[in-house]
Amino acid sequence: MHESGVGGHAHNRRPAAAYLRDGAGATLMFWRPDLEQRALPDAKADGQVAVRPSGVDNYHLLMASRSGESGEEVALRYVYMHGKPSGESPRRLLGAHKVALEIVPAPLPREHWRYETSKPAVFEVRLSGEPLAGQPVQLVTTHGSLVEGSSDAQGRVEFVLPEDFAHVAPGREANAPAEFIVSTAHTQNGFIRRTTLSAEYHANPAHWQSSFGGVVALVVGFVGGVALWRRLPTGDRA
Amino acid sequence: MNLSIVRKLIQLAAFVFLVYGSVVVGFYTADKISGAFPVLACAYDTQTADYCALIPLQHQMDHRFGAAIAAGTSLLAALLPTLITLGTFLVLFVLLNKAFCGWICPLGFFQEVMGMLGQKIGIARAASLPETSVRRIRPVKWLVLVLLVFGIPVLAGVGLVNHSLGSPYCSICPSRILTTLASGNGSQLVMDTSSAGALILSLTGALLFGLTASLSMKMRQPFCRVCPMLAMHAVFRKLGLVRLVKNVTPRCEKCGLCAKACPMDIREIHTDMTKKDVTFEDCTLCGRCVEFCPDKDVLQLKYAFVPVLRADPVYFKARKKAQSLWEAGNVRAWWRARKEAR
Numbered sequence: 001m002h003e004s005g006v007g008g009h010a011h012n013r014r015p016a017a018a019y020l021r022d023g024a025g026a027t028l029m030f031w032r033p034d035l036e037q038r039a040l041p042d043a044k045a046d047g048q049v050a051v052r053p054s055g056v057d058n059y060h061l062l063m064a065s066r067s068g069e070s071g072e073e074v075a076l077r078y079v080y081m082h083g084k085p086s087g088e089s090p091r092r093l094l095g096a097h098k099v100a101l102e103i104v105p106a107p108l109p110r111e112h113w114r115y116e117t118s119k120p121a122v123f124e125v126r127l128s129g130e131p132l133a134g135q136p137v138q139l140v141t142t143h144g145s146l147v148e149g150s151s152d153a154q155g156r157v158e159f160v161l162p163e164d165f166a167h168v169a170p171g172r173e174a175n176a177p178a179e180f181i182v183s184t185a186h187t188q189n190g191f192i193r194r195t196t197l198s199a200e201y202h203a204n205p206a207h208w209q210s211s212f213g214g215v216v217a218l219v220v221g222f223v224g225g226v227a228l229w230r231r232l233p234t235g236d237r238a
Numbered sequence: 239m240n241l242s243i244v245r246k247l248i249q250l251a252a253f254v255f256l257v258y259g260s261v262v263v264g265f266y267t268a269d270k271i272s273g274a275f276p277v278l279a280c281a282y283d284t285q286t287a288d289y290c291a292l293i294p295l296q297h298q299m300d301h302r303f304g305a306a307i308a309a310g311t312s313l314l315a316a317l318l319p320t321l322i323t324l325g326t327f328l329v330l331f332v333l334l335n336k337a338f339c340g341w342i343c344p345l346g347f348f349q350e351v352m353g354m355l356g357q358k359i360g361i362a363r364a365a366s367l368p369e370t371s372v373r374r375i376r377p378v379k380w381l382v383l384v385l386l387v388f389g390i391p392v393l394a395g396v397g398l399v400n401h402s403l404g405s406p407y408c409s410i411c412p413s414r415i416l417t418t419l420a421s422g423n424g425s426q427l428v429m430d431t432s433s434a435g436a437l438i439l440s441l442t443g444a445l446l447f448g449l450t451a452s453l454s455m456k457m458r459q460p461f462c463r464v465c466p467m468l469a470m471h472a473v474f475r476k477l478g479l480v481r482l483v484k485n486v487t488p489r490c491e492k493c494g495l496c497a498k499a500c501p502m503d504i505r506e507i508h509t510d511m512t513k514k515d516v517t518f519e520d521c522t523l524c525g526r527c528v529e530f531c532p533d534k535d536v537l538q539l540k541y542a543f544v545p546v547l548r549a550d551p552v553y554f555k556a557r558k559k560a561q562s563l564w565e566a567g568n569v570r571a572w573w574r575a576r577k578e579a580r
Contacts, residue, residue, distance in 0.1 A: 091264060112281050170432035173402070205428075209428035213428065217444035218415075218448040219448060221448025222448035222451055222452045223448075225452030225456075228453060229361075229452075229456045232365075233367065234364065238499035238530040
């Protein structure tokens with residue numbers, strides 16, 4: 001599941017367009033930050049899902065699920081929406097038991113902190129609301145990378161997002177974000193549960209930012225300040 | 239225990255809360271409390287427990303107000319979030335007035351710590367800046383507020399300047415570098431080469447941080463004098479509950495210790511013989527002038543109508559002695575004494 005036209009500081013309140021791939025027969029649910037839920041109309045033929053804004057801000061959850069006799073498939077997508085203050089912390093939505101096998105971002109991105117290449121992204125795998133240890137998890141990106149991992153005793157798994165933007169232009173806005181999908185599968189008494197969580201990630205700013213240059217400028221400023229000491233007045237002061 | 243020590247303990251607690259507070263109150267709390275804090279607490283610090291009003295104001299000017307001008311849509315509707323931010327700022331501000339600068343701001347505390355470090359090394363504190371210099375510096379904070387917090391972000395929203403200049407004040411704010419470095423994040427101390435504007439702003443930010451750090455070792459509160467938050471506070475200062483009050487006596491004309499004690503070099507505390515409320519636009523309500531006033535009740539720090547601290551000759555003597563002792567104990571003096579002993 002992925003979004004279009006959302007990200008950065010886009011504060012529009014137009015319906016968000018989300019897309020569901022291979023989602024035939026899936027039931028779509030929309031969760032508000034206060035855990036109120038509503039069913040969404042089925043996805044269109046091209047996978048587009050119309051999501052009407054809730055009118056409140058903060059993270060919402062789009063959940064697509066379908067199940068049969070042999071298993072259950074779930075796709076999760078956390079969507080930030082603008083509106084009146086919801087008065088809720090994302091912790092409430094993240095902590096709620098929504099589906100048997102769940103992948104939970106730990107944490108979700110917030111202002112000035114987003115998923116970027118070469119930086120760690122942490123997720124928690126839960127089964128029936130409890131951390132699931134030793135669970136194989138994989139992360140694939142729309143740029144074709146695959147990273148595999150396994151959850152620890154607390155159900156947490158950390159991936160360093162692959163440096164897989166083929167061409168990086170200077171500046172965040174010059175680089176369209178890519179998508180990653182974290183997925184895991186668990187079998188219990190022959191019943192297979194598959195869950196995916198998708199989100200967007202960005203090119204690492206280190207491509208157009210130099211820490212060395214920043215440190216040099218800081219040192220120049222510091223030395224410049226010391227040079228100014230002599231020009232400051234001397235004498236008594238309380 | 240004097241007021242300066244109490245103030246520094248409160249500043250330390252505020253610094254820990256504003257730089258590392260999310261460890262206690264949770265990662266998402268900064269997005270929730272207000273986003274309109276009346277101090278330079280940085281949204282770029284992911285461990286902060288709250289952040290300052292300047293970042294939402296710049297975003298609102300860029301993404302809402304500027305964008306509404308460009309699109310020809312309702313300006314009043316575009317200004318509504320700004321009014322909410324300013325309203326929240328005001329509610330918080332009424333509680334402490336400009337004391338948010340002198341008691342809570344992490345960058346203010348950092349400058350004081352650097353000053354203490356300078357004193358302990360043995361760097362002699364500079365005297366008050368000449369009046370002409372003070373008068374020249376004072377308008378800078380208004381220029382920074384009008385141009386960097388409101389003007390350029392609006393131009394970015396309209397499309398007249400590059401969108402990378404949408405939050406120009408944050409790009410040069412030394413608190414952005416200070417608080418992120420303090421939380422172990424070096425991503426804000428960079429030279430950004432994505433555009434000419436970003437390059438200039440990022441270099442200016444790093445230079446300004448270095449300059450603030452070294453100047454603080456010699457003079458008091460160098461950055462506070464040009465801080466746009468000080469200007470924002472000045473706009474609303476008549477509404478805050480904390481006040482600096484002066485009961486003029488004939489002895490005031492000859493004394494002037496209050497002005498010498500003032501970290502912001504506000505001579506008017508001494509020279510103004512008419513005003514009772516002497517919370518001037520540059521005042522940070524640190525209370526040093528009250529501490530160093532030798533005449534009973536002449537200067538008072540009041541919360542609403544209740545005096546928090548009154549000038550007192552006994553307190554003054556003890557405070558002056560404590561200051562002399564503090565200044566005498568430094569590395570240079572110790573080294574000199576050691577050499578003489580040989």
